[in-house]
Amino acid sequence: MPELPEVETLRQYLDSVARGFCVQNVLIKKPRIVRPESDRIFKRQLTGQTIHHIDRRGKFLLMHLNHGSSSNPLVIHLGMTGRLFFRHGSDAVHSIPHLAVALEGKDRVLCYVDVRSFGRWTFDTSPVDRMGPEPLDADVFHPDYLQQICHGRSIKIKDLLMHQERVAGLGNIYVNEILFLSRLHPLRQAQSISKRGLTVLFKTIRKTLSEAIQLGTTSRLDWEGSGHGDGFFYFGRSGQADPNMTERFHVYDREGQPCSKCASPILRMVISQRGTYYCPKCQLL
DNA sequence: CACCATGTTCCTTG
DNA sequence: CCAAGGAACATGGT
Numbered sequence: 001m002p003e004l005p006e007v008e009t010l011r012q013y014l015d016s017v018a019r020g021f022c023v024q025n026v027l028i029k030k031p032r033i034v035r036p037e038s039d040r041i042f043k044r045q046l047t048g049q050t051i052h053h054i055d056r057r058g059k060f061l062l063m064h065l066n067h068g069s070s071s072n073p074l075v076i077h078l079g080m081t082g083r084l085f086f087r088h089g090s091d092a093v094h095s096i097p098h099l100a101v102a103l104e105g106k107d108r109v110l111c112y113v114d115v116r117s118f119g120r121w122t123f124d125t126s127p128v129d130r131m132g133p134e135p136l137d138a139d140v141f142h143p144d145y146l147q148q149i150c151h152g153r154s155i156k157i158k159d160l161l162m163h164q165e166r167v168a169g170l171g172n173i174y175v176n177e178i179l180f181l182s183r184l185h186p187l188r189q190a191q192s193i194s195k196r197g198l199t200v201l202f203k204t205i206r207k208t209l210s211e212a213i214q215l216g217t218t219s220r221l222d223w224e225g226s227g228h229g230d231g232f233f234y235f236g237r238s239g240q241a242d243p244n245m246t247e248r249f250h251v252y253d254r255e256g257q258p259c260s261k262c263a264s265p266i267l268r269m270v271i272s273q274r275g276t277y278y279c280p281k282c283q284l285l
Numbered sequence: 286c287a288c289c290a291t292g293t294t295c296c297t298t299g
Numbered sequence: 300c301c302a303a304g305g306a307a308c309a310t311g312g313t
Contacts, residue, residue, distance in 0.1 A: 002291055059292080080292055081310085116309050118292060155302075164293085171291055273305075275289075
């Protein structure tokens, strides 16, 4: 599911319903998710623990256990297709398709489903420790920081923004949108962007992410995503979660459709093996 | 069958 | 050391 706004929306929801949840038993149906730890050691670390509160860093969820400090939090990354939700009562958890991990409590089960199994659960915080600044934290992410990471670098601006050690939490969809709204061509070299351009980029990043979180927290979301299509992620292209949220993207996945600003057909190219959408008239190189 | 998909990690090359 | 580029991971949808 995963970019910063979706993970943050999930965090807020989980933090409100999972605090105090005591893990009585741990099921690991896809051992690859807890790699490279062994299921046995992982289970031993989680069993009997209580969820104290849940934080987020970039696209990672941090589940703090027991009294919130001392030991490492449980670090969860959802990969491309991870989903987390509670199943109540004694429903048959075993029949859930692609169930990867289940934390069984007294009267409910926290289920982790992951079709492609790119997600990861670990107590190793090193990937989190290497993350760049949180884009919504004004203390660490500001126009000067953007200038600093762009200075002297020939890297394509799209690649730079997606690099988690430079800025935390941006992914392919939001970067496409952010570059369109900032009128920057995705191939543009970071060092060639003017101070003014970087200021616009900075503002657009904050605005785009905040608005997406706002939309997520005010919607009725389908965490399990058991319906057709996505239902929740990226706010219902299929219109499942809310039919009024079908017009979310300006450029992402809109190849050939008219630009919302100038009506030119949106183009698609591949950058670093990821689909890249842009308006050739609004985003000049 | 071919190609596409919200992501990260690891390896190679310069 | 750093940057860039690519393959790999696993599964489903179109």
